[in-house]
Amino acid sequence: MSHSILEENVASHETPGSKFFPAFLPTPALEAEAEKRLAQFPDDQKRSAVLPLLHFIQHHHGFISAEAIDWTAERLGIAPIKVLEVVTFYPGFRQSAPGKFHIRVCRTLSCAMGGSHELMEKLCELTGIDRSEADAHHHPVTVSPCGKWSVEFAECLASCGTAPVCLVNDDFHEAVSADKAEELLGKYPD
Numbered sequence: 001m002s003h004s005i006l007e008e009n010v011a012s013h014e015t016p017g018s019k020f021f022p023a024f025l026p027t028p029a030l031e032a033e034a035e036k037r038l039a040q041f042p043d044d045q046k047r048s049a050v051l052p053l054l055h056f057i058q059h060h061h062g063f064i065s066a067e068a069i070d071w072t073a074e075r076l077g078i079a080p081i082k083v084l085e086v087v088t089f090y091p092g093f094r095q096s097a098p099g100k101f102h103i104r105v106c107r108t109l110s111c112a113m114g115g116s117h118e119l120m121e122k123l124c125e126l127t128g129i130d131r132s133e134a135d136a137h138h139h140p141v142t143v144s145p146c147g148k149w150s151v152e153f154a155e156c157l158a159s160c161g162t163a164p165v166c167l168v169n170d171d172f173h174e175a176v177s178a179d180k181a182e183e184l185l186g187k188y189p190d
Contacts, residue, residue, distance in 0.1 A: 013096050014096075014097070015096050015097045015098075015099075015143040015147065015150075016099070016143050016144065016145055016146060016147030017062070017097040017098050017099040017100065017143045017147040017148075017150055018097040018147070019147055020062070020097070020099070020100040020147060020148075021061055021062035021063070021097050022060075022061060023061075023065075023067075024057070024061050024065045024067045024068045024071070026071055027060075029060075030056065030057070030060070033052075033053070033056045034049070034053060034075050037049040037052045037053055037056075038075070038076075046076050046077055046078075047076050047077075047078050047082065049076060050072065050076060050078075050082075050083060050086050051086065051090075053072050053075070053076075054068075054072060054083070054086065054087065054093060057072070058093060058094065062094070062097050062098060063093075063094040063095060063096055063097050063098065064087050064093050064094065064095055065095075069083045069084055069087065091140065091155075094141055096139075096141065097143070098141050098143060098150035099143050099144055099147055099148050099149040099150030100147065100148045100149070101148060101149055101150070101168055101169060101188045102141070102150045102151075102152075102167075102168070102169055103123060103149065103150065103151045103152075103166055103167070103168050104151075104152055104153070104154035104157070104166060104167045105119055105120050105123070105151065105152075105153055105154065105164065105166045106153075106154055106155070106156060106157040106159075106163070106164060106165050106166060107120075107153040107154065107155070108155055108156040108160075109160075110160035110161075110163040111157075111160070111163040111164040111165060112164075113163070114163030114164040114177075115163075115164050115177050115178055116153075116163070116164035116166075118177075118178040119164050119166070119176055119177065119178045119181060120151060120153065121178070122178040122179075122181040122182075123149075123151055123181050123184075123185070124142075124151060126181055126182055126185055127144040127148075127149040127151070127185070128144050128145050128146070129142050129143070129144045129149065129150075129151055130142070131151070134152075140152040140153065148190070149185075154166075154167070157172070159172070159174055162174035162175050163175070164176055164177065166184075168184070168187075168188060
């Protein structure tokens with residue numbers, strides 16, 4: 001299968017976090033999920049299943065690869081570029097492997113005033129992450145050299161009264177000041 005247009009537009013490059021996620025393969029569970037999602041839509045609206053399928057893929061594979069885009073497009077009967085448009089539009093979809101523990105730090109006003117930028121600096125210091133090459137839109141995720149950790153800023157995580165807040169994978173943490181960063185990381189051993 002040719003990936004020429006995808007290879008030019010998808011940021012699915014290897015990261016140190018890649019070792020924690022399985023390569024994309026259409027598994028029986030994925031096929032069952034696709035059938036379940038496709039059955040929810042009329043035949044002429046199958047493309048509406050793109051978001052639930054991409055969420056399922058990212059949950060199990062860590063990110064959306066070019067192979068996952070091709071598979072999704074084929075299952076939905078649409079061009080791969082239509083799936084890529086969705087992946088690149090929504091900031092919740094990742095195009096390269098995060099760390100085993102992915103930390104999203106809220107950066108909106110309440111959290112910024114509460115110290116989220118200082119929290120991000122401390123997390124990077126403790127995990128060895130260099131965010132100097134981070135690009136908030138195209139490459140927001142930065143992975144530690146060991147692959148265990150990754151960080152990115154997130155828009156509002158909806159807990160302004162307990163700022164700063166963050167998510168570690170799907171675990172929500174409130175009032176995480178920079179001086180609590182080491183304690184936070186300690187909750188996630190190897």
